[in-house]
Amino acid sequence: xxxxxxxxxxxxxxxxxxxxxxxxxxxxxxxxxxxxxxxxxxxxxxxxxxxxxxxxxxxxxxxxxxxxxxxxxxxxxxxxxxxxxxxxxxxxxxxxxxxxxxxxxxxxxxxxxxxxxxxxxxxxxxxxxxxxxxxxxxxxxxxxxxxxxxxxxxxxxxxxxxxxxxxxxxxxxxxxxxxxxxxxxxxxxxxxxxxxxxxxxxxxxxxxxxxxxxxxxxxxxxxxxxxxxxxxxxxxxxxxxxxxxxxxxxxxxxxxxxxxxxxxxxxxxxxxxxxxxxxxxxxxxxxxxxxxxxxxxxxxxxxxxxxxxxxxxxxxxx
Amino acid sequence: xxxxxxxxxxxxxxxxxxxxxxxxxxxxxxxxxxxxxxxxxxxxxxxxxxxxxxxxxxxxxxxxxxxxxxxxxxxxxxxxxxxxxxxxxxxxxxxxxxxxxxxxxxxxxxxxxxxxxxxxxxxxxxxxxxxxxxxxxxxxxxxxxxxxxxxxxxxxxxxxxxxxxxxxxxxxxxxxxxxxxxxxxxxxxxxxxxxxxxxxxxxxxxxxxxxxxxxxxxxxxxxxxxxxxxxxxxxxxxxxxxxxxxxxxxxxxxxxxxxxxxxxxxxxxxxxxxxxxxxxxxxxxxxxxxxxxxxxxxxxxxxxxxxxxxxxxxxxxx
Amino acid sequence: xxxxxxxxxxxxxxxxxxxxxxxxxxxxxxxxxxxxxxxxxxxxxxxxxxxxxxxxxxxxxxxxxxxxxxxxxxxxxxxxxxxxxxxxxxxxxxxxxxxxxxxxxxxxxxxxxxxxxxxxxxxxxxxxxxxxxxxxxxxxxxxxxxxxxxxxxxxxxxxxxxxxxxxxxxxxxxxxxxxxxxxxxxxxxxxxxxxxxxxxxxxxxxxxxxxxxxxxxxxxxxxxxxxxxxxxxxxxxxxxxxxxxxxxxxxxxxxxxxxxxxxxxxxxxxxxxxxxxxxxxxxxxxxxxxxxxxxxxxxxxxxxxxxxxxxxxxxxxx
Numbered sequence: 023x024x025x026x027x028x029x030x031x032x033x034x035x036x037x038x039x040x041x042x043x044x045x046x047x048x049x050x051x052x053x054x055x056x057x058x059x060x061x062x063x064x065x066x067x068x069x070x071x072x073x074x075x076x077x078x079x080x081x082x083x084x085x086x087x088x089x090x091x092x093x094x095x096x097x098x099x100x101x102x103x104x105x106x107x108x109x110x111x112x113x114x115x116x117x118x119x120x121x122x123x124x125x126x127x128x129x130x131x132x133x134x135x136x137x138x139x140x141x142x143x144x145x146x147x148x149x150x151x152x153x154x155x156x157x158x159x160x161x162x163x164x165x166x167x168x169x170x171x172x173x174x175x176x177x178x179x180x181x182x183x184x185x186x187x188x189x190x191x192x193x194x195x196x197x198x199x200x201x202x203x204x205x206x207x208x209x210x211x212x213x214x215x216x217x218x219x220x221x222x223x224x225x226x227x228x229x230x231x232x233x234x235x236x237x238x239x240x241x242x243x244x245x246x247x248x249x250x251x252x253x254x255x256x257x258x259x260x261x262x263x264x265x266x267x268x269x270x271x272x273x274x275x276x277x278x279x280x281x282x283x284x285x286x287x288x289x290x291x292x293x294x295x296x297x298x299x300x301x302x303x304x305x306x307x308x309x310x311x312x313x314x315x316x317x318x319x320x321x322x323x324x325x326x327x328x329x330x331x332x333x334x335x336x337x338x339x340x
Numbered sequence: 341x342x343x344x345x346x347x348x349x350x351x352x353x354x355x356x357x358x359x360x361x362x363x364x365x366x367x368x369x370x371x372x373x374x375x376x377x378x379x380x381x382x383x384x385x386x387x388x389x390x391x392x393x394x395x396x397x398x399x400x401x402x403x404x405x406x407x408x409x410x411x412x413x414x415x416x417x418x419x420x421x422x423x424x425x426x427x428x429x430x431x432x433x434x435x436x437x438x439x440x441x442x443x444x445x446x447x448x449x450x451x452x453x454x455x456x457x458x459x460x461x462x463x464x465x466x467x468x469x470x471x472x473x474x475x476x477x478x479x480x481x482x483x484x485x486x487x488x489x490x491x492x493x494x495x496x497x498x499x500x501x502x503x504x505x506x507x508x509x510x511x512x513x514x515x516x517x518x519x520x521x522x523x524x525x526x527x528x529x530x531x532x533x534x535x536x537x538x539x540x541x542x543x544x545x546x547x548x549x550x551x552x553x554x555x556x557x558x559x560x561x562x563x564x565x566x567x568x569x570x571x572x573x574x575x576x577x578x579x580x581x582x583x584x585x586x587x588x589x590x591x592x593x594x595x596x597x598x599x600x601x602x603x604x605x606x607x608x609x610x611x612x613x614x615x616x617x618x619x620x621x622x623x624x625x626x627x628x629x630x631x632x633x634x635x636x637x638x639x640x641x642x643x644x645x646x647x648x649x650x651x652x653x654x655x656x657x658x
Numbered sequence: 659x660x661x662x663x664x665x666x667x668x669x670x671x672x673x674x675x676x677x678x679x680x681x682x683x684x685x686x687x688x689x690x691x692x693x694x695x696x697x698x699x700x701x702x703x704x705x706x707x708x709x710x711x712x713x714x715x716x717x718x719x720x721x722x723x724x725x726x727x728x729x730x731x732x733x734x735x736x737x738x739x740x741x742x743x744x745x746x747x748x749x750x751x752x753x754x755x756x757x758x759x760x761x762x763x764x765x766x767x768x769x770x771x772x773x774x775x776x777x778x779x780x781x782x783x784x785x786x787x788x789x790x791x792x793x794x795x796x797x798x799x800x801x802x803x804x805x806x807x808x809x810x811x812x813x814x815x816x817x818x819x820x821x822x823x824x825x826x827x828x829x830x831x832x833x834x835x836x837x838x839x840x841x842x843x844x845x846x847x848x849x850x851x852x853x854x855x856x857x858x859x860x861x862x863x864x865x866x867x868x869x870x871x872x873x874x875x876x877x878x879x880x881x882x883x884x885x886x887x888x889x890x891x892x893x894x895x896x897x898x899x900x901x902x903x904x905x906x907x908x909x910x911x912x913x914x915x916x917x918x919x920x921x922x923x924x925x926x927x928x929x930x931x932x933x934x935x936x937x938x939x940x941x942x943x944x945x946x947x948x949x950x951x952x953x954x955x956x957x958x959x960x961x962x963x964x965x966x967x968x969x970x971x972x973x974x975x976x
Contacts, residue, residue: 049376050376058685058686060714060717062595062710064467065413068414068415069413069414070408070413070415070436070439070553071432072415072416074406074443075407075442076404076441077406078378078404078443079664081378081404082376086714086717088709088710088713088714090706090709091412091413094412094727095701095702095704095705095706095709095727096705096706097704097706097932100935101772103428104936105935105936106934106935106936106937106943107934107935107936107937108689108835108934109835112932112934113706113931113932113933114932115932116935116944116945117931117932117933117944117951117952117955118932120952120955121706121707121952121956122706122710124711124952124953124955124956124959125710125711125714125956125959126710152580155422157458170439170843183531197424199427207404244567278778282959295431295439296415296431296435297426297431297432297435298426298428298430299418299423299424299432299434300422300423300424300425301424301425301426302601303423308434309434315435316435316438316439317442319435319438319439319442320439323442323443357953367694368694383731385689386731386732386733387731387732388726388733388749388754389730390731391724391726391731392698392724392758392761392762393760393761395724396724396761399696399722402741409730409731412730430859473692489885502903506908517744517745524911537928546924599777612747612752613697613749613753614749614750614754615749615750615753616743616744616748617741617742617743618740618742618743618746618751619739623740626752626753627752634753634756634760635759635760637753637756638757638758638760638761641760641761
């Protein structure tokens with residue numbers, strides 16, 4: 023594995039999931055692999071799970087980790103080719119990425135969608151520039167378009183909790199007070215389309231995701247119909263892709279509650295977290311035995327560890 | 341030891357002090373204990389001594405350490421049970437704490453009193469919620485009510501510097517330009533009441549601490565009387581507990597100076613730091629040979645190391 | 659080596675450069691040296707290269723590293739002797755430095771010139787106070803006056819790329835939208851004066867540096883004349899030293915471009931980074947094969963590693 027940016031970087035998803043579950047059984051068995059290797063984690067945005075789980079995964083593999091909150095620890099990065107840098111950005115990503123690549127064997131980058139400039143977000147500028155200029159493998163810690171470590175985690179978690187070979191998995195939109203990026207649902211859709219599941223998406227009209235990610239997935243505006251017989255309910259808010267970055271509904275009828283969960287096949291409830299309680303989903307669901315959001319978050323370590331292990335074993339000289 | 345939140349978590353204070361002094365003699369002798377164990381340090385407030393000394397202690401024990409400034413690195417945490425999370429808090433502590441507990445074997449938490457809502461501060465909400473939801477041992481790095489790592493340090497330091505079996509220890513209030521929490525004097529009182537010392541508290545009227553912490557301690561409004569024959573002077577400012585969080589006096593007559601120190605039995609001067617020079621205490625005292633504030637701060641490492649060692653040896657599977 | 663603050667702390671520059679190049683060949687050969695030793699890195703200002711390269715260097719030597727953004731993680735530090743600390747500074751550097759010295763075997767400090775108070779900047783207050791009070795070796799990560807790890811890096815890089823025993827090295831001022839400190843050009847001048855190079859400085863009138871640093875170096879206001887036959891062009895902006903901290907010219911005629919580079923002896927282009935593209939230097943130069951700014955930045959690791967190794971081997975008990 024060279025970079026880890028999307029499901030396209032995974033030649034064999036089922037093998038990667040097995041690897042992650044093997045790491046979970048034996049977290050410190052590959053501690054020699056990361057010896058004298060350094061992982062840089064660059065955050066252009068806040069992070070809790072990703073920050074801690076990726077750091078933990080790297081340390082389990084014996085790596086050193088250097089964490090940087092880019093904008094508060096360092097300088098603003100100019101992304102524009104050919105820019106006359108007379109403004110507030112002190113360094114161009116051409117130098118920034120290449121320099122960090124001098125100090126790190128692998129770089130993780132988090133940079134969210136700005137949600138104001140659709141075209142710019144769709145180019146996934148920051149992570150793409152790091153891939154172009156850093157000269158070392160890049161791991162997405164959530165980009166404008168995707169959150170692949172989360173999606174791999176989700177596949178692993180479904181694999182652990184499924185009670186039939188091909189479970190029904192529902193991605194449901196839910197209300198939220200703020201406009202959120204589409205990265206998680208985009209990415210989840212992309213990975214579900216590769217995984218061996220019966221995948222369906224439900225959301226209000228106007229919340230259609232980019233078909234580049236949803237592909238062949240079934241889509242319905244009828245949340246209850248989607249929930250019927252489901253084995254996994256995956257809730258997530260996102261802002262509109264058509265009316266880019268806008269909140270076109272906050273309809274509380276879309277909040278996941280116990281009544282809706284009764285329509286399912288005793289479905290497990292999943293969410294990438296952080297989650298707004300009693301807005302996205304009611305306490306009664308989150309606090310029920312069907313909620314697996316905490317072990318799901320715990321699996322972030324094994325997803326990251328499987329990915330880092332793959333990249334470490336592909337490094338030149340290994 | 342399960343958690344470390346107050347002196348009540350210490351079954352045998354004298355044994356813990358001995359352990360700390362043994363760690364000081366042989367800092368790296370237990371490096372195997374923390375192998376493959378991770379300490380998470382969460383700061384809701386600024387920190388210098390606690391941050392560095394606890395990190396150092398954990399590294400001396402062979403642990404990995406992950407440090408997070410919660411509000412600037414991550415998301416605001418909702419503490420209220422049943423909250424409809426439509427505001428500025430993105431994550432509930434139920435998830436936040438439980439998720440961090442998935443990545444860390446021990447979690448240290450610092451969260452100061454807000455000093456505006458007495459009842460809320462008295463519930464020591466943040467640390468209590470972490471104890472409730474994290475699922476792993478919690479170490480207080482100073483909560484709304486207590487600063488037990490500081491107090492253990494103080495007991496260790498008094499043990500090192502005392503010249504008689506039962507020294508006279510004076511906790512004296514001193515003026516300060518800002519309203520400060522009562523955590524340090526609360527905690528110091530609680531620990532002194534368990535330690536083998538003759539303990540007396542002096543402060544202006546209106547600065548009475550909660551009797552839950554001061555217990556059987558003698559209290560006087562006459563600072564000079566308190567200083568007479570003292571072996572240790574421990575200075576600290578705090579805001580009023582009765583007129584909660586208010587500054588009811590800035591009387592410079594309470595500043596510790598050389599003249600007052602002459603009333604003592606060549607007392608050692610202690611302070612938890614940071615200290616406002618020439619407000620809380622004059623340069624002439626801080627710069628005198630009787631000031632032991634720097635070795636006192638140095639002892640923070642051994643206090644933390646003794647506590648972490650105790651918890652590490654109590655972890656399931658150990 | 660006790661401290662590393664300027665070229666004066668280096669008894670044999672040529673030996674230190676050899677040591678750095680030896681570390682580059684064998685980065686992990688001295689991992690035992692830093693065993694159980696802790697490096698504290700304190701940033702009063704933003705940092706990318708210095709932060710990551712020094713951390714990496716210390717880890718290569720087996721050290722633990724604790725990084726702190728002083729003002730955002732901790733308390734404001736009072737620097738003034740005898741201050742009555744009734745204002746916004748919670749801790750005096752006397753305590754701050756001494757306490758950090760209790761937790762760290764070596765401390766790195768970055769604190770830029772404020773550019774408003776010439777006298778204060780010239781006293782290099784922050785780093786001087788740490789030297790005075792920390793009680794352990796101090797490494798400058800750029801002070802008000804100097805950036806010695808950068809300058810050592812520059813000497814190493816010139817050593818690697820030079821094609822004649824005594825190359826011609828040009829330090830050229832270049833325009834910039836913001837007022838910048840003189841630390842880098844000061845320090846570069848000081849080190850070039852010791853290194854075996856033919857050194858010349860060029861800048862517009864009004865940008866004369868303090869002769870304490872430029873010493874015997876030739877200075878010309880004619881940039882083109884300076885460039886003629888040069889082997890290395892080192893570009894850098896700085897604000898005026900005479901009209902302290904002022905921008906007295908933004909003349910774009912001083913921007914380094916391909917045409918000027920043609921006057922040189924196929925000179926290598928160097929810059930300490932971050933660099934303002936198309937303001938300090940044109941893309942055509944930075945993106946040309948003659949630009950060595952990235953490997954130059956990479957050499958920051960080996961400069962730091964050589965310095966830390968020297969200090970580690972001089973620590974008491976070694």
